[in-house]
Amino acid sequence: MAIGKWALLAAPLLALAAIPAQAQAQEGVIRIGVTLRMVVENGLKYGQMVKDEFDAVNAAGGINGRKIEVQLLDDECKPDKGVSNVNRFIHQTQVDLIIGSTCSSVSMPMVDIVTKEAIPMIIPQSTNQDLTKKGSPWVFRVPVSERFYAAVHAKWLAENVGKKVAYLVTTDTAGIGFAKQYQVYMKKAYNVDPVIEVQAQETDLDFRAALLKIKSMNPDVLAIGGQADAIARVSQQSFEVGIPSRVRRVAASAASNAPVPELGGDAVKGLIYAAAFNCNDERPEAQAFVKMTQTRYNVRCPDHDFSQAYDTVQIVKQALKAASLKLNAGSHAADRLAIRDALAGIKDFRGLASGPINFCAEPTPQCRDGNRTGILVEYTKGGKDYETRVLARVSFEADFGL
Amino acid sequence: MAVVTAPTDADWRSRIHPVLPWLGGIAVLSLLPLVTRTAYDQYLLNIIAINVLLAVGLNIVKGFAGQVTVGHVAVMAIGAYASAVFSVHLGLPFWLALPAAMAVCAAVGLLVGIPALRLEGAYLALATLGLAESVRIVISGTDWLGAAMGFEGIPPPQIGGFVMETHLRYFFVVMPIAVMGIYISFAILRSDMGRAFKAIREDQLAAAASGVHVAKFKLIAFVLSALYAGCAGSLKAHMAPGYLNPNDYSLQEMVTLLLMVIFGGIGHIWGAVIGAIAVTIINDLTQDYYTYRMAIFGGVIVLTVMYMPRGIGGMVEDWLVRRRFAALRAATKARQATP
Numbered sequence: 001m002a003i004g005k006w007a008l009l010a011a012p013l014l015a016l017a018a019i020p021a022q023a024q025a026q027e028g029v030i031r032i033g034v035t036l037r038m039v040v041e042n043g044l045k046y047g048q049m050v051k052d053e054f055d056a057v058n059a060a061g062g063i064n065g066r067k068i069e070v071q072l073l074d075d076e077c078k079p080d081k082g083v084s085n086v087n088r089f090i091h092q093t094q095v096d097l098i099i100g101s102t103c104s105s106v107s108m109p110m111v112d113i114v115t116k117e118a119i120p121m122i123i124p125q126s127t128n129q130d131l132t133k134k135g136s137p138w139v140f141r142v143p144v145s146e147r148f149y150a151a152v153h154a155k156w157l158a159e160n161v162g163k164k165v166a167y168l169v170t171t172d173t174a175g176i177g178f179a180k181q182y183q184v185y186m187k188k189a190y191n192v193d194p195v196i197e198v199q200a201q202e203t204d205l206d207f208r209a210a211l212l213k214i215k216s217m218n219p220d221v222l223a224i225g226g227q228a229d230a231i232a233r234v235s236q237q238s239f240e241v242g243i244p245s246r247v248r249r250v251a252a253s254a255a256s257n258a259p260v261p262e263l264g265g266d267a268v269k270g271l272i273y274a275a276a277f278n279c280n281d282e283r284p285e286a287q288a289f290v291k292m293t294q295t296r297y298n299v300r301c302p303d304h305d306f307s308q309a310y311d312t313v314q315i316v317k318q319a320l321k322a323a324s325l326k327l328n329a330g331s332h333a334a335d336r337l338a339i340r341d342a343l344a345g346i347k348d349f350r351g352l353a354s355g356p357i358n359f360c361a362e363p364t365p366q367c368r369d370g371n372r373t374g375i376l377v378e379y380t381k382g383g384k385d386y387e388t389r390v391l392a393r394v395s396f397e398a399d400f401g402l
Numbered sequence: 403m404a405v406v407t408a409p410t411d412a413d414w415r416s417r418i419h420p421v422l423p424w425l426g427g428i429a430v431l432s433l434l435p436l437v438t439r440t441a442y443d444q445y446l447l448n449i450i451a452i453n454v455l456l457a458v459g460l461n462i463v464k465g466f467a468g469q470v471t472v473g474h475v476a477v478m479a480i481g482a483y484a485s486a487v488f489s490v491h492l493g494l495p496f497w498l499a500l501p502a503a504m505a506v507c508a509a510v511g512l513l514v515g516i517p518a519l520r521l522e523g524a525y526l527a528l529a530t531l532g533l534a535e536s537v538r539i540v541i542s543g544t545d546w547l548g549a550a551m552g553f554e555g556i557p558p559p560q561i562g563g564f565v566m567e568t569h570l571r572y573f574f575v576v577m578p579i580a581v582m583g584i585y586i587s588f589a590i591l592r593s594d595m596g597r598a599f600k601a602i603r604e605d606q607l608a609a610a611a612s613g614v615h616v617a618k619f620k621l622i623a624f625v626l627s628a629l630y631a632g633c634a635g636s637l638k639a640h641m642a643p644g645y646l647n648p649n650d651y652s653l654q655e656m657v658t659l660l661l662m663v664i665f666g667g668i669g670h671i672w673g674a675v676i677g678a679i680a681v682t683i684i685n686d687l688t689q690d691y692y693t694y695r696m697a698i699f700g701g702v703i704v705l706t707v708m709y710m711p712r713g714i715g716g717m718v719e720d721w722l723v724r725r726r727f728a729a730l731r732a733a734t735k736a737r738q739a740t741p
Contacts, residue, residue: 038692074692079552079647084445085689087569091442105552109645112554116643128551171542171550199543 027328030320031069033089035082035100035110036124036309038074042257043102045297046125046309047072050099052296053313063320066327071095075106082106086113095119096325096335099312102305104128105173114138118333120340124312125305127253128177129365129401137363140343142312143304144253144276144354145369147401150181152274152374152394153250154189161248162220163190167197168210168234175202175225178252181401182223195219202227207234211241224251231255231271232263239267248272256303261379261386268382274374276354277307278390289352301386311351315370319343346370355395366398424585428578435570444569448641450682451573451580452634457662457678458587458671459630465669466596467623468603469518472656473530476537477514477628479651481507481635483547486556486646489639491546496559496640503639504632511628515621534656541648548646556644567642576637583630587671590626599623603669658685661699663713665706670715677713 034050037043054068062068071093075082082101089095090113098114098121101107107126114121115136123131123141127149132141157165165186169179179197186192195217198210211234214222222243224234231251238249248270254260255273264271279290279301289310293302323342325335341361349357355373373395381387438444460474485503488494494502517529542550558567559575566572590596598619601609610616639646658681666677684702688695710717 044693071690073689074695078649079645080650083643083645084449084686087445088442088689091440091445105550105647105649108552108554108647109643112643112645130551171539173550173552176550201539201542 028066029069029327030063030066030097030325031071031093031095032316033085033093033095033098033100034070034072035075035085035089035098035106036072037077037102037106039076042259042299042303042305043074045293045299046102046306047074049293049297049306050124050309050313053310053317057317063317064325066320066325068320075101075103077103077106079106079109083109083113086110090114090117090119094332096327096332097122097316097320097339099124099316101126103173104131104177107131111136111139119336120343122312122316122343124309128173129181129369132365132368133402135363138340139363140346140359140368140370142315142353142357142370143308144274144371144374145365145401146177146181146253147365148369148372148374148394148396149253149274150178150185151396151401152376152392153272154182154185155394156376156392157221157248157250157272158186158190163192164195164218164220165192165223166195166214166217166219166221167223167225168200168207168214169197169223169225170200170202170204170227170230172202172227174227174252174254175230178225179223185401200226200230202230204230205233207237208241211238211243214238215241215243219247221248221250224249224255226252226254228254228257228259229263232260232268235260235264235271236267245270253304256377257305258299258301258303258386261382262384265382268379268386270378272376272378272391275304275377276371276374277302277304277352278375278377278388279303280388280390281352286352300384301388307352311349311353311357314351315343315346315349315357318349319346354393365402369398372396372398372400421585424581428581431577431581432574434577435573441569444573446682446686448569448572448576450679451576452637452641453659453662453678453682454580454675455583455630455634455637456659457666457674458583459627459634460659460663461666461669461671461674462587462590462599462630463623463627464663465674466591466599466603467620468599469620469623470523470527471514471530471624471627472527472653472660473514473533473537474627474631475651475653475656475659476530476534477507477510477631478635478638479537479541479646479648480510481632482639482646482651483541483553483635484632485636485639486553487547489557490553490555496557496636499640500633500636503636504629507628507632507635508625511625511631512621514628515624518620518624519617531653534651534653538648538651541651550648552645552647553639554645556639556646558640558642558644569642572641576641579633579637583633584671584675591671595619595622658699661703661706665702665713667713667715667717667719670713670719672718673713673715676715680714 036047038047051070051072054070058067073085075085089098102125104126107123111134115138120138125143127143127146129145129147167179169175224231251273253275256275261268293299319342323338344359344361346359353371354375355371357370359370360367375390376392377388378391380389435444463469481503484506485499488499488502518526521529541547566575598614601614602616606616662677662681663674667673688698
């Protein structure tokens, strides 16, 4: 037994010794650090796709003859982990570019770090508007900022459904941001206050008490802020407590994630959300992407986080091609600057997103919120074989909502 | 005629002030950044120092006094946010925000300790679990604490114009405080208070019968532990990039902290230190293997509980006891063999 105990003590030490030290910065290679929320199945697939895309570039000979080395880490949607990952990318792996993250609360401290350390960072999925409002010259955002998203559904609902909005929001960044922007827009455009606003916890499973209260207020619209599972549950339970289907359900952009219709079933029929991509998009490039995700990742209908991760990789490839990189021991600062400037030079990029993506040099939201077009999507069928349709497509001026 | 004898080991040791070896320790540890390869290693050292403080603090209430708590991370969160509020909203410098945050946590520790007077074991764990979740939930819904979006712009410590914003500079803030925390923990353990804690841990009734004021010492244990958590929280808050988010104070973090103490050995100060270092390093080294990371962590907990329930500290203690017995046996044998 004594030997067993010592072996147990030695095991982690041996494990530490067995793990090779981090590869030293290799000259001539473009290093990219990717941090995403990968604790969920979808997240793992986004991450894998990003890695696969860069592997394909390497297999085809690299970019301008330079290979790409990707370090992919999971931040679990926890800011501490995101900070740790970014520190690792910058100081240990010495990356030339950072891609991340999924959650706005993780991207928020990352922006401060990359600004201080002068590393370009491109955000593939976070939508909180404060990220680009910080004015960092090193940060670019591919997804539609929430300042645009809110207006997409707010205007459509006010004109087609009604202005009495009840809010049920879980205390996560995406949910709170969604509700806040919706409320600000309604106040500004129509001088309307919420009928009722109820906050719930991210981990809550039963929203019936709050929904009964909302039912008694007889709203026109039920706005659901939160992550995918909360949106699915609230949708289901709203029917269980008797909120009629004439009350239009609208949810944060997380509603585009497959678990919402899969968990929510028929209850999500009629639920609308603003997004940056719809898998029924008939453009050939969109259908090719859908087919690719079906074949490689077993995803029937990729959500907009999938498409945004893909677009991010394509933008990075384009920027790296345009950047003049030396990639030697003394050229880190110059290479990072060159990549940043190449990203700032991305104009009218037409990928899978709802609209063209444009960046420019000024460190302002006008320049760094790349996509300014949102689409309004409605679930027409729930369950595993869910279906959607696009209700509207709205483009905004660069300074809208600022 | 006076007999002159050579000084013994004990005489030599007794002439050294007990604080001196610890100052020597700080001096030696100050050289650590010289052997680090990158600034990331220095960042990791800072995280280790903060985790050491947390684990040593948890060891006081759990290891010394035998009280079950799963609210330690919540107290850390209170310390972190209190320090952030004192700094950002009230304009206090770090050096005042730190003790102020610790004082807030001491008050919280007192409140948390009150249920411990009537509850034990799983019931006490449930009560502290309630605290842990409620703190996170309250922060998530409080706008002036940054709510779910987080608290930003917490300034780093500075002395005059010297700002400790880099990982290297911050190391010289957290490391001495962590060493001081370990020293104080040893001082507590060796004091009457430490003996009272241990008596309560072993048998509350017997301790009370021996004149130990059980209620008072239980509360003191919670307060002391909370002071450590508050200190760790404040240090975390002021570390670059000066950002706090309630998501970083969940039950997952509490489980990781418990693993540090269990792996190191409950009730052993050096065990808690080793546990904090080992778990932080394992955590970091397994980042690349994100698919299996939680399985590795779970496996370590299961194996530790199965094969070394008293942790590394318990193993070392067993080994020392066996060695002492072997030496005694050898000495006895040698005496018996002498005609």
